[in-house]
Amino acid sequence: MAIKKIGLQTVKFQNPPSIISTYTIVGPKEGEGPLKDYFDYILEDDVWGQASFEKAEAKIQEETIKAAITNGNLTNQDIDYLLAGDLLNQIISSTYTARQLSIPYYGLYGACSTMTESLSLGAMLIDGGFADKVVCATSSHFSSAERQFRFPLEYGSQRNFSAQWTVTGAGATILSSTGDGPYITYATTGKIVDKGIKDATNMGAAMAPAAIDTLITHFNDTGFSPNDYDLIISGDLGRVGKAIVLDLMKKEGYDLSNLFTDCGVEIFDSEKQDTHAGGSGCACAAVVFNGYIYKEMKKGNFKRVLLMATGALHSTTINQQGESIPGIAHAITIDINKD
Template sequence: MAIKRIGTRTVKLENPPSILSTYTIVGPKEGEGPLREYFDEILEDDLWGQESWEKSESKIQEETIKSAIANAGLATKDIDYLLSGDLLNQIITSGYTARQISVPFFGLYGACSTMSQSLSLGSMLIDGGFADKVVCATSSHFSTAERQYRFPLEYGNQRSFSAQWTVTGAGATVLSSSGNGPYITYVTTGKIIDPGIKDVNNMGAAMAPAAMDTLINHFKDTGFSPSDYDLIITGDLGIVGKNIVLELMAKEGYDLKGIYTDCGVEIFNNIEQDTHSGGSGCGCAATVFNGYIYKEMLKGTLNRVLLMATGALHSPVITQQGESIPGIAHAVTIDVNKG
């Protein structure tokens, strides 16, 4: 019997896992953005001494995970499970990272929703009594994602104003069955919502309806309203997607103004840094959450946050065949107190 399930799509965790530590590594462009002071490590060179962008991304994720574990005062042998994912074919970044770290591994693919997906599953593993220590992580790299999903970098194509800039970076969270918080208290799992968007340069419009669907179901399941949160933040809808969510939610009777923003909006100054609609990629929500949000919660500036990373579940092959882009959004409630 699913005694921890409330409503149709939400789990209320009876033994909320505590966040023991986090760590973030970002690229040079992200380090020039408005959240620079919140990142643990800013690279001067996004190749980081590696032979390829793909090998660089693996190194970024690996070092982020190792540093998060060390920050918690733990060793890799103390970790029961690693849950991580990325954007590259067959989540190769995470697979090669897990090879180096050598702990029990679940590879996840939720596209840019992977940070919330990993936190959701990691929290349920701990709450269910299956683990005591879990690492949740993800990464992306502008130069790997760009040439896989859009154009070769050498092509030098113009970017549409609805396009977003894939974040170079990784974030990792260490969850524990014990600790002083912040705690993950609720998990709302997303459903595939496909509005029929086919433009790979307009991810915000493709994912925004999924964000609205998960958010409304979260409110219905929990009985919460926007005012119960200090911050509601989506993963990487960017400026275009954020405005769509505000408009769609207003039509459903929810006023999110002053409470809601998006990681892709916050990580860059889109005008000064020429990122058009903002940031995207698995590393977007991962670095903003494990950097900015977590550290503000430790300060007491934020007491309850809803993190809802969003993902576009497409691939270059099927998109080139004319298919539309399915979207998904997973949400987790993070509380300074257990409840």
């Protein structure tokens, strides 16, 4: 019997897993953004001595996970599972990272929702009694994403104002059955929501309906209201998606205006850094959460946060065949108290 499930799509953890260590590595552009002081390591060169952008991304993820493990005073043998994913075909960044680590590995694909997908599953593994320590990680790289989804870097094209900028970086979280918090107390698993947006340069609008669906379900399932949170933050809806969520949530009777924002909006200064609608990519939610939010929670500045990474689960092939972009959003409650 699913004794920990509440409502339609939410799990309430009986022994909420604790976050015991995090680490973030970001690229040079992210290291010039407004959150630069929260990142653990800023690369001077986004290739990092590797022969390709794909290899660089794998190295970024690998070094991030290693540092998170070291930060937690642990070794690879202490970790029961590695849950990781990324944007590249066949999630190569995560798999080639796992090749180096010899930790039992589940590869995930949730596109940019991977951070909360991995944290939800990691927390379930621990509270289910299947693991004591789990690493949840994800990465993305501007240049490897550009060549897979868009144009060569040196091609002279113009970007739409709704387009977003893939974050270069990686974030890793270590969850443990013991620890003094912050804790993951609830996880609301998202459904695929697709309102028919086909424009791959407008991911924010494609993912916003999924975010709204998950938010409303989360409030219904848990009985929380928005004011129970100090911060509600989505993964990479960007400016366009954030505006849609604020507007449509208001029509549904939820006023989020003072406590809702988006990692993609926060990570760059879109005027100075020319990132149009904001950041995107798996690393967007990963570095903002493992850097900014986690550190602010440790200081006690946020007591309860709803983190909701959002994903656009399409591919260029099916998009060219005329299909629209399915969106998803997974939400987790992170609390400095266990209950």
